[in-house]
Amino acid sequence: MATAEAKRIARRYPEEVATERNLDLIDELLTEDYVEHGPFGRESHGRAEDRAGMDEILTAFPDFEATVEDVIAEGDMVAMRVTLRGTHEGEFMGIEPTGRSFEVQNMLFTRIEDGKIAERWVQPDTLGMFQQLGVVESPTA
Template sequence: MATTADTAENKRISRRFPEEVATERNLDLIDEICAEGVIDHSPLGEMKSREELKEQIEYLHTAFEDFSATVEDIVAEGDTVAMRVLLRGRHNGEFMGVAPTGEEFEVENMVFTRIEERKIVERWVQPDMLGLFVQLGIIEPPGE
C-alpha cells in the first residue's frame, strides 16, 4: 500500500510531464521520469516508448504555437495520479490532417498516470477534442 510520502512523490513525478515536458518542452526529462516501455493512450494513438512520446510532444509544438499544459487539480491514490490539466495554444501547424487555422484554444484535459518504482509506466490522456475543434473553427458547435 502506498504511503503518504509515496503518494506525494507520485504526484510530483506525474505533474512534471505536463509542466516540464509539454509546456517547457524538456524532452530529455522523458528519459528520467518515464519507464523505457511507457505506454501513452490518447486521441493521437497509443505511444509505446519514450521516443514515441518525444515525437508526440514535438508534433504538438509544431501544430500549436505557445502550447502549454497547466495542472489545475491533482489527486492520487495508490499507484495512480489523476490530473485536470488546462491546455492552451494557437493552431499554427497541421494537426490531425487539418491545416492551420490561426485560432487560439483553451480546453480541459483529463490525465491518469500510473507510477511504478518512481517512473511513469502508463498514461491515459483525454482532452476535450470537441471543444478544441469548435474553438479552432473546424466544426460547428452542436445545435447551431
C-alpha cells in the first residue's frame, strides 16, 4: 500500500468518525479484530468496544473535535499529531461534568492491514486535559 493511501485511511478516524460523528464508518474502517491501546493501560478490542468508547467520549464532550496537525507514514504505520478539543458536559470516567473546555495534543500511531485500521496506539495529554477541566490541580511555579 502506498503511504499516501495509508495516511488517508488513518486520518479518516479522527476526522470523520470523531469530529464528524460518523460512527457507522467504524465498521468500514476497522478490521474485525481491531485493537486500540489507550491511556492508563486501557484497551478496546473489536468494533463494538471501539464504538462504545467513542459514544462515551461524544456523550461527555458533545462538541468534541480532533484536528489532524501532522501525518507521517512508513510501511503499514502512520504517526499523527492531533489536537483534541471539547467541553465537558457529560460524565466522563466517573467525573461529573465541569462545563469547562480543553485543548490538548494527542499522539496517535495507526497500523493499516489490508486497507483497514487494525491497531491504534492513542496517547492524549490526559493530565493536561484533566488540569484544564479543573479535576486535578495544575502545578504552581
